[in-house]
Structures are given as structure tokens and as C-alpha cells.
């Protein structure tokens with residue numbers, strides 16, 4: 001029995017078009033991609049029936065003062081029933097459920113709507129290869145359509161005719177049409193002709209160089225230069241069974257920011273340009289390459305402007321990651337010159353790769369450069385000249401200790417960069433005969449030579465007086481022996497000590513809560529930053545004998561703030577004030593002798 005309360009959904013076509021143009025498709029030129037796609041799918045469908053070579057011809061012509069864009073293909077065409085079934089029902093596609101479904105690019109049944117973004121009406125003249133009768137279908141943005149017989153189309157195939165809306169005229173200019181056809185269709189396996197009132201030209205007619213197995217490296221690099229405008233260092237093939245992916249990766253000739261920018265590639269789906277975003281398809285550390293790849297079976301999203309991040313994509317990514325690794329391994333035996341250039345320019349990425357792959361780590365480890373207190377050094381020199389290799393994962397610590405550690409004969413790696421500490425941990429596991437040791441400023445301090453204060457009244461008084469002066473800055477003073485001898489004082493503070501200093505400074509502010517802050521510092525905590533004076537330094541030695549308290553104070557303040565600056569520590573307002581004041585007073589004093 002029929003349900004009286006049952007109704008059928010209505011579709012507001014205008015709303016649908018708005019949705020497509022504003023939210024699904026990124027630009028109005030997408031209609032060119034959709035028309036090319038339909039043309040090629042129609043030709044593919046015909047290939048199963050006869051051997052005719054497929055062709056797409058685009059006409060740009062003025063008829064009765066009206067600009068017309070005509071996309072014509074010699075594909076399978078549509079019967080009258082199919083016109084009603086597929087062209088006139090949104091979301092209905094002849095390519096879904098077909099045994100050859102995987103051969104077609106389209107499948108959602110919405111692509112044609114993109115034409116209504118730029119044209120008020122779509123006219124489709126079509127003649128099916130199966131039922132030899134010409135049909136003219138006219139669809140409008142208000143959701144109505146008409147179908148009638150036509151003699152306009154003589155052979156099997158389809159012709160889509162668009163008249164530009166006023167606001168989109170610029171998209172229908174010859175150069176614009178040409179540019180967009182090449183942008184989306186330059187790798188399509190079909191001849192594409194452009195015929196205008198001025199003449200005709202073939203835009204696409206051969207296999208792109210990056211898909212030709214016999215193409216030379218020179219040709220491939222030349223293609224990369226043309227497309228990306230970059231003189232790449234080298235190139236290698238990308239191939240994966242999962243997703244049926246094939247293409248080329250180009251090595252950037254200069255350093256690129258480690259921003260994870262994956263948006264400067266060319267990704268094709270069944271040879272139709274899809275997007276520039278390779279996220280999910282290539283490994284995260286691969287931003288030192290640009291790639292051009294085609295996939296025949298990874299799945300696009302409905303906007304057809306990115307790939308779906310599904311299991312197949314993950315499998316493809318794993319296979320493509322292997323291509324990177326194989327290429328680098330291959331270079332170790334075929335072209336170490338290129339390899340060392342790649343490592344020199346892109347060592348950050350190579351390190352990330354080595355963290356992931358033990359085999360590669362073993363191959364590359366000696367080539368890998370590290371930033372040390374003695375400049376850039378590769379691992380081979382590091383391990384040849386040092387029994388112990390020190391490293392520090394904090395840039396602040398590295399800045400602080402690099403000079404002093406060097407003078408003590410230690411080599412320290414700055415491992416504050418991404419992947420660096422992970423890499424060191426991995427090297428420790430993989431190459432056990434190399435000794436690594438993490439080092440902090442405190443370790444350096446512990447290694448300074450002790451000075452017996454009680455033996456010398458000058459030393460004793462010096463430490464007392466400097467401690468008194470520095471108390472107000474939450475810093476303690478110690479007399480030590482260390483090299484280099486020309487460094488009068490070094491400020492040493494670990495994170496906790498700095499934290500204590502900051503809390504103490506804040507507690508002096510007028511904020512009503514600030515007085516409670518010192519309670520957060522552990523009471524028994526002796527962990528304050530330390531200013532180590534170098535007992536054997538000339539200025540310090542002179543300072544032992546300075547009796548004048550004004551002069552003593554000024555010099556200690558200058559040495560304190562200078563040590564802060566040298567260590568790369570922040571200098572607060574109070575510290576800056578005493579520093580400036582001391583300098584000012586000393587300058588006045590110095591000048592007075594010459595007046």
C-alpha cells in the first residue's frame with residue numbers, strides 16, 4: 001500500500017552550485033578539469049568497444065556576438081535514456097559500479113555542476129556509439145532541463161557548450177583556457193587540440209617526460225627546471241605498487257626550511273593534475289625534494305583536490321619511503337660527490353632519516369655533520385679525534401659552555417636541533433665503541449679547579465665582598481681556577497637556578513601576589529646562579545688589591561653583567577642600570593686624569 005506521508009527530497013540546484021563553488025572547489029577554473037575528465041572517461045569507455053584513437057578538441061569561438069567554449073570528444077557518447085539518467089540526476093554517475101570503474105577518473109556524478117558556476121546554461125550535444133541518434137540536452141542553474149533530437153552531431157561523441165557569465169569572461173580568454181588545459185591536462189594520455197578563430201594548435205599529444213621509462217636524467221632535470229623553475233641537484237624515480245604510483249623526486253639545490261611544507265609538488269590522478277599537496281604520501285622529512293607523481297588507484301576526496309588518507313595511502317607512503325632510502329644507498333656506490341652535497345645541504349633531513357633507519361645510519365654516519373664548539377665537524381673526525389664526545393641538548397647551555405669547554409680540550413655537539421639528540425641516542429646503540437656524554441654548565445663548573453680560600457686572606461675577603469655585592473642579584477660568587485685565562489668571570493646557571501632567580505626578582509614587584517612567590521623556591525635550596533671569578537685572570541688579580549669600595553663595586557658589577565651577556569643570559573632592568581652606572585662612573589674617573 002502506498003504511504004501517503006511519503007515525499008521525495010527536492011534539491012535546490014542554486015544552493016548546490018553555491019556549495020560547490022564556495023566550499024568544495026577552490027577556484028572557478030575547476031570546470032576545465034571536469035570537462036577534460038569527462039572527455040577522457042568517455043574516450044576510455046569507447047576503447048572497450050572499438051580501437052579509435054581518442055581525441056579532445058576545445059573550440060573557443062564567437063557566435064552571434066556571443067563567446068562560446070566548446071569541449072568536444074570522440075568518446076562513447078550518451079543515449080537519450082543515459083542523458084536523463086546520468087546528466088540530469090545529481091550524484092548519479094555512469095562510472096560507478098561499472099566493471100571498468102577503476103579506469104575512470106570521475107565517479108561522484110557532480111563534476112558537470114561546476115560548469116554552472118561560470119555559465120548560466122550547459123548545452124550537451126551527444127551521439128551514442130551504441131544508439132546512433134543525436135541528442136541535445138540543455139541544463140540550467142534553476143534546476144530545469146530540456147532534451148531534444150539534434151542533427152548537429154554527426155559522429156559518436158559529445159560536445160559541451162558553455163557561454164560565460166559576465167563576471168567570468170576573463171576565464172574564457174584564449175591564454176587563460178590554454179593555461180588551464182595545460183595545468184590540469186598536461187599529462188593526459190590523449191591528444192588535446194585548441195581551435196580558436198585565429199587558428200589551431202595541439203596542446204597535449206605525448207607521454208610526459210617524467211613518465212617515459214627511457215627518458216634521460218638530463219631530460220628529466222630539464223623538465224624539473226621548466227616546471228618548478230629550480231636547477232635541481234639530482235633526481236630519482238618514485239614507484240609504489242600500492243596505489244600504482246610512479247613519478248620523479250627532485251633534490252633541492254639549496255637548504256629548505258624544516259616547516260613540513262608539502263605543498264609544492266605535482267600530484268596527478270590517472271594522469272589528470274590533482275593537487276600540489278603531497279602530505280601523507282611522502283615521508284614527513286622529505287621536504288628537501290619536490291616531486292611529480294601519478295597515481296592510478298589512490299582515492300581522491302570529493303573536491304578532487306587532495307587524496308584520501310587511507311590505508312592504501314599509508315602503504316604507498318611506505319613504499320615511496322623505500323625509494324628515498326634505496327636512492328641514497330645507491331649513491332654511496334655510484335656518486336659520492338652528489339651524496340656529500342646532499343648531506344651537506346640537507347643534513348637535517350638526512351639525520352631524521354638516519355634516526356628511522358639503522359641500515360642507513362650505518363652507511364651515512366661518518367658523513368653526517370654536527371655543529372660543535374669547534375665548528376661543523378663530520379662524525380668521522382669527531383670519533384677520530386675524541387675519546388669522549390660531549391653533547392648538550394640545550395642551546396642556552398651550548399652557548400654558555402662552548403668556549404670554556406673548548407679550552408679544556410672538550411668537543412661538544414650542539415644537539416638542540418630537531419632529531420639531533422634522537423640521532424645521538426641511536427648512534428650510541430648502533431656503534432657502541434663510541435662514547436657520548438651529555439654535559440651541562442654545572443658539570444663544567446664541577447670541573448673547575450678548587451681554590452683554597454682559607455690559605456689566602458685576599459681570596460677570603462674577595463669572596464666575602466663579591467658575595468655581598470651579588471646577593472642583591474640572586475647570585476653567589478666563587479673563586480675558581482679555569483682556562484682560558486683571559487676570561488675573568490663566567491656565569492653558570494642551570495634551569496632550576498634561573499627559575500629561582502626569576503621568582504626572586506618577581507617577588508620584588510608591586511603585584512600583591514608577588515610577595516608569596518619566594519615560597520615556591522625550596523628553602524634548603526642553595527641552587528642559585530654562580531659567578532665564577534677566574535683566580536689567575538689579570539683583572540681579578542688586580543681586583544684582589546683594590547681597597548676602594550666604590551671602584552671594587554663598579555668593576556664587579558661590570559664583570560657580572562658582562563658574564564651574563566657572554567653566556568647569552570637575559571639582563572634585567574636593575575642589572576642594566578648598575579652596569580651603565582658603573583661604566584659611566586669609570587669613564588668620568590678615567591677622563592679626570594686627562595683634564
Ligand SMILES: Nc1ncnc2c1ncn2[C@@H]1O[C@H](COP(=O)(O)OP(=O)(O)OP(=O)(O)O)[C@@H](O)[C@H]1O
Nearest residue numbers: 038039042086093094106107108109110111112158
Ligand atoms: N563527455 C561525456 N561523454 C559521455 N558521458 C558524459 C560526458 N560528460 C558527462 N557524461 C555523463 O554524465 C555523468 C555525470 O558527469 P559528471 O561530470 O557530473 O560526474 P562524473 O564524471 O560521473 O563524476 P565526478 O563528479 O567525479 O566528476 C557521467 O557519469 C557520464 O555518464
